[in-house]
Amino acid sequence: MYEIIHEPPRQTPVAYDCDVCVVGGSCTGVFAALSAARLGARVAIIENMGFFGGTATASKVCVWHTNMDTAYETQIFAGLTMELIERLKSRDCVIDKGPNPYAQFVFLPDEMSIELDQMLVEAGVRPFLHTRFVGCVKSDEGQVEAVLIEDKSGRRAIKASVFIDATGDADLVYQMGLPTRKADQLQPPTTCALIQGVKTLTDDTQQFMREHVFDPKYPNALPKGHLWTASIPGEDIIMVAGTRVYGADCSDADELTQAEIEGRRQVRAIVDILRQQPGGEAVKLHGIASRIGIRETRHAICEYQLTEQDVLYGETFDDAIMNGSYSVDIHLPNEDGMVFRFLNGEQKTVMANGERIFGRWREAIDNMPTYYQMPYRTLIPKGTKNVLVAGRCVDADPGAFGAIRVMVNANQMGQAVGTAAYLALNADQRVNEIDTNKLRNTLSGSGALML
Numbered sequence: 001m002y003e004i005i006h007e008p009p010r011q012t013p014v015a016y017d018c019d020v021c022v023v024g025g026s027c028t029g030v031f032a033a034l035s036a037a038r039l040g041a042r043v044a045i046i047e048n049m050g051f052f053g054g055t056a057t058a059s060k061v062c063v064w065h066t067n068m069d070t071a072y073e074t075q076i077f078a079g080l081t082m083e084l085i086e087r088l089k090s091r092d093c094v095i096d097k098g099p100n101p102y103a104q105f106v107f108l109p110d111e112m113s114i115e116l117d118q119m120l121v122e123a124g125v126r127p128f129l130h131t132r133f134v135g136c137v138k139s140d141e142g143q144v145e146a147v148l149i150e151d152k153s154g155r156r157a158i159k160a161s162v163f164i165d166a167t168g169d170a171d172l173v174y175q176m177g178l179p180t181r182k183a184d185q186l187q188p189p190t191t192c193a194l195i196q197g198v199k200t201l202t203d204d205t206q207q208f209m210r211e212h213v214f215d216p217k218y219p220n221a222l223p224k225g226h227l228w229t230a231s232i233p234g235e236d237i238i239m240v241a242g243t244r245v246y247g248a249d250c251s252d253a254d255e256l257t258q259a260e261i262e263g264r265r266q267v268r269a270i271v272d273i274l275r276q277q278p279g280g281e282a283v284k285l286h287g288i289a290s291r292i293g294i295r296e297t298r299h300a301i302c303e304y305q306l307t308e309q310d311v312l313y314g315e316t317f318d319d320a321i322m323n324g325s326y327s328v329d330i331h332l333p334n335e336d337g338m339v340f341r342f343l344n345g346e347q348k349t350v351m352a353n354g355e356r357i358f359g360r361w362r363e364a365i366d367n368m369p370t371y372y373q374m375p376y377r378t379l380i381p382k383g384t385k386n387v388l389v390a391g392r393c394v395d396a397d398p399g400a401f402g403a404i405r406v407m408v409n410a411n412q413m414g415q416a417v418g419t420a421a422y423l424a425l426n427a428d429q430r431v432n433e434i435d436t437n438k439l440r441n442t443l444s445g446s447g448a449l450m451l
């Protein structure tokens, strides 16, 4: 238990009074803000870091999955995700590897954060950077009236009619006192790094690193987990995601601090082990994530919980706002390896050393699904009137979460909640009362694909 001190009551200035306030500025939050603003709402977006992009930029996870179904025959999403990719392609900072089950688009994270600035400025969204959401003010009916922020200027408030929780950690829903849930075992966080000089050691950087960094003959070997790499456009640099901080709950401030330090320690161990290999003297740490990559913390309890069955059997929904084809992908919470479950019934476990164990989670069926959907209801926290969630903190069971957590899926949720916020505002309705046909039509009208 903590000792408690009582702060004196304070008067908090209102920094902005607007229509829609988005908390959290990854692409999920930015796409929510852009969607509402392009439809005509006055929008604020609050981001803790000094730049937008969240895990894609701050944590250097610079890989997005395909926009095709698993048969590579039907395009399943477009909208703001593809608009951003096209803008980045015009700056020659995306590698498009074509449809494949793991990664199609690899981009330069810093270019992405600048592009997100530009898009927000063009849409007239008011940005609040280096700004932390710390609490909210509710009406007697439980409606959020304002969020409290802390920034260089002190403590301020932003008033709005509709709020969007895109914090990844469901911080707003939690501060509202609404129920949230954590999985019994959270998928572990990973500190990513940009490492130079590995490509000169080997043609297969991923397997080479897997064989060395987990090898217990090195005293600083990493705890066994899973390592993958991505080539950065135009450079002898790879993005390496190989560290794991088991047991860390990054929604707890003290555990987050320890996880950051442990993640960086593991990055140094990777570099040092590589430098011990023949020819490895040229290996250098080129850059490190500004924030540990957080896979999972809290989930909001929403009007519908998406299940692994929904995903793997390709359930469709009348109020679908997202289409995905990425597999169920679970980083085991405290063990070597990770598990993939695919829509075609196959299952694959990849161990730390790269060994693959193939099997099936079910036999082949007629009418094999090639994509899955998420209903709008999964983005409405139970008990709210004017708050929506999007991103990794939505309501999904552990299997469904393993699939929907990837960014191309979170991006679509962002676009959907921004659009829904505008519709609720425009019709003077609660977020759970809006006409979902109209939501889907409006999303189509702004370039999203509604299947």
Ligand SMILES: Cc1cc2nc3c(=O)[nH]c(=O)nc-3n(C[C@H](O)[C@H](O)[C@H](O)COP(=O)(O)OP(=O)(O)OC[C@H]3O[C@@H](n4cnc5c(N)ncnc54)[C@H](O)[C@@H]3O)c2cc1C
Pocket: 023, 024, 025, 026, 027, 028, 029, 046, 047, 048, 049, 053, 054, 055, 056, 058, 059, 061, 063, 064, 065, 131, 132, 133, 134, 166, 167, 168, 169, 171, 189, 190, 191, 192, 241, 292, 293, 294, 295, 390, 391, 392, 393, 405, 406, 407, 408, 410
């Ligand atoms: C190591 C790793 C590898 C991954 N690999 C891939 C991959 O290859 N491809 C893929 O698509 N997905 C991948 N994922 C999953 C994916 O990156 C995440 O699930 C996704 O980015 C989550 O998006 P989000 O918007 O919900 O949360 P986040 O990206 O975490 O964004 C939340 C944002 O809110 C801000 N924020 C949080 N709290 C506050 C607050 N109180 N006040 C103000 N701002 C706040 C944060 O600073 C952040 O910018 C990976 C994840 C990890 C960790």
